[in-house]
Amino acid sequence: PSGARIPVLVIGTGYGGSVAALRMARAGVDVHMVEMGMAWDTPGADGKIFANTTRPDHRSFWLRTRTKQPLSQFLGYPLDKDIPCYTGILDAEEFAGITVYQGRGVGGGSLVNGGMAVTPKRENFPAILPSVNADEMYAVYYPRANAGLGVTAVDPAWWESTACYQYARVGRKHAQRSGFPFVFVPNVYDWEYMKQEAAGAVPRSALEGEVLYGNNHGKKTLQKTYLAQARATGRVTISPLHKVTTVTPAAGGGYTVMIDQLDTGGAVTATKTVTADRVFFAAGSVGTSKLLTRLRATGALPGLNDEIGKGWGDNGNVMCGRANHMWDPTGKLQSSMPTAGIDNWAAGGAFAEVAPLPTGIETYASFYLSITKNPHRAQFAWNAAAGRVELDWQTAWKQPSIDMAKSIFDRINSKEGTIYRTDLFGAYKIWGDHLTYHPLGGAVLNRATDNYGRLHGHPGLYVIDGALIPGNASVNPFVTITALAERNIEHIIAADL
Numbered sequence: 462p463s464g465a466r467i468p469v470l471v472i473g474t475g476y477g478g479s480v481a482a483l484r485m486a487r488a489g490v491d492v493h494m495v496e497m498g499m500a501w502d503t504p505g506a507d508g509k510i511f512a513n514t515t516r517p518d519h520r521s522f523w524l525r526t527r528t529k530q531p532l533s534q535f536l537g538y539p540l541d542k543d544i545p546c547y548t549g550i551l552d553a554e555e556f557a558g559i560t561v562y563q564g565r566g567v568g569g570g571s572l573v574n575g576g577m578a579v580t581p582k583r584e585n586f587p588a589i590l591p592s593v594n595a596d597e598m599y600a601v602y603y604p605r606a607n608a609g610l611g612v613t614a615v616d617p618a619w620w621e622s623t624a625c626y627q628y629a630r631v632g633r634k635h636a637q638r639s640g641f642p643f644v645f646v647p648n649v650y651d652w653e654y655m656k657q658e659a660a661g662a663v664p665r666s667a668l669e670g671e672v673l674y675g676n677n678h679g680k681k682t683l684q685k686t687y688l689a690q691a692r693a694t695g696r697v698t699i700s701p702l703h704k705v706t707t708v709t710p711a712a713g714g715g716y717t718v719m720i721d722q723l724d725t726g727g728a729v730t731a732t733k734t735v736t737a738d739r740v741f742f743a744a745g746s747v748g749t750s751k752l753l754t755r756l757r758a759t760g761a762l763p764g765l766n767d768e769i770g771k772g773w774g775d776n777g778n779v780m781c782g783r784a785n786h787m788w789d790p791t792g793k794l795q796s797s798m799p800t801a802g803i804d805n806w807a808a809g810g811a812f813a814e815v816a817p818l819p820t821g822i823e824t825y826a827s828f829y830l831s832i833t834k835n836p837h838r839a840q841f842a843w844n845a846a847a848g849r850v851e852l853d854w855q856t857a858w859k860q861p862s863i864d865m866a867k868s869i870f871d872r873i874n875s876k877e878g879t880i881y882r883t884d885l886f887g888a889y890k891i892w893g894d895h896l897t898y899h900p901l902g903g904a905v906l907n908r909a910t911d912n913y914g915r916l917h918g919h920p921g922l923y924v925i926d927g928a929l930i931p932g933n934a935s936v937n938p939f940v941t942i943t944a945l946a947e948r949n950i951e952h953i954i955a956a957d958l
């Protein structure tokens with residue numbers, strides 16, 4: 462309720478926010494979570510909560526009148542179409558040089574992501590988070606995160622035989638024929654459910670291609686894991702369709718938080734004010750960075766230091782497809798949940814996810830999302846005249862990522878006598894270099910905050926999401942975001958609460 466005083470307010474319900482809420486609630490603290498997106502707990506007119514990947518509708522995009530699909534073209538035909546403006550699930554947020562895809566709703570990115578749950582190699586960890594004790598992370602917090610998220614490995618015998626991973630087996634064959642290490646990657650999908658899907662015993666979800674606009678059945682999103690456990694404590698409340706706009710020190714201590722209530726068309730229907738003793742920024746790398754950059758620049762939080770907004774990276778994301786020969790079909794049935802990658806990080810700076818292309822038809826295409834060691838870092842800045850936060854990433858900064866991805870795919874193409882697909886991101890365009898799925902940084906650990914996420918200059922304010930990680934995780938990031946949140950919140954509960 463407006464005007465209330467509460468002990469803890471958490472901004473955002475993604476990985477960082479969900480970990481913080483569960484652990485503080487279990488320690489006996491009442492937590493209120495504020496989420497700008499919808500609850501995603503009610504079926505639409507078609508009986509489903511989420512729209513299919515191949516049939517986007519109003520539920521699919523955050524306040525857009527036209528879809529902006531990551532794969533914008535197929536066989537030269539543009540795929541985007543008009544949709545009603547709605548507080549949908551996937552935000553394609555456009556900055557000058559990059560489109561940043563993010564999940565919107567209770568569960569954050571867990572609603573829309575591929576569920577790939579990768580713990581980085583131990584040897585790569587010092588470069589990811591240099592100030593964090595790696596022994597503790599690998600002994601305690603990565604295992605805790607993997608358990609909390611419900612991460613498991615696919616049954617190898619089933620994987621070898623099922624039609625829906627034909628595309629991944631082709632990916633393995635081509636990786637190994639060129640001498641690259643092929644690695645299996647765990648996932649948060651319920652593999653028993655997927656087996657039942659393949660057997661025709663239950664409604665299809667991963668095998669219906671559901672991923673980008675939500676998953677109706679088998680994926681263990683945060684709604685089913687951390688947030689379900691947080692709610693079970695009886696100490697956590699969540700306000701969906703509420704967006705935090707301002708945080709500023711309150712006269713009697715604590716922080717005054719201003720919140721806009723939204724309708725499903727995006728209009729503000731009410732403005733509320735609460736006072737919280739502690740505020741956790743868990744709005745995602747972009748959401749947290751935008752808030753803190755504006756609040757510092759406008760004087761709402763004058764004590765924040767000049768590291769705010771710095772150290773942002775795209776996790777080196779770049780996409781491409783390859784055109785296979787007719788003897789290497791990738792299958793018309795493709796599970797939307799990836800299970801594998803090609804690891805050329807040490808030699809070439811690239812880790813490529815063998816990704817699905819679930820079109821429902823045989824395409825003879827292999828599709829990859831590469832994570833690369835891109836050295837560029839961008840900065841958020843407040844544009845007072847325009848009244849918005851801007852990001853100075855440049856499209857040309859993807860070139861090192863393309864070069865690193867080529868360290869894998871040029872060799873495979875040469876060995877197989879194949880070529881890149883040129884029809885997926887435009888006409889005659891090979892590289893999907895216009896986007897990221899993995900925004901990281903902007904309020905970097907041990908720079909903008911102390912070594913546990915306490916913001917410098919304002920006691921009682923914390924960052925606990927992907928904004929803490931300085932731009933690159935060497936693999937898909939949510940396990941690392943979750944593990945770091947587990948580490949930080951344990952320390953904060955013991956020392957501050």
Ligand code: FDA
Nearest residue numbers: 473475476477497569570574575577705745748927938939
């Ligand atoms: P996250 O973005 O999850 O949550 C932030 C929440 O805060 C959102 O719900 C947002 O709506 C809310 N919010 C923002 N501003 C707010 C405000 N002012 N007021 C109130 N609420 C606000 N990773 C991985 O490891 N494996 C994978 O397979 C994939 N695949 C993938 C696919 C796609 C399509 C995407 C878009 C992303 C992935 N990812 C991924 C990335 C992964 O989902 C991402 O790294 C995490 O969700 C980030 O977690 P955070 O806790 O940082 O924020």
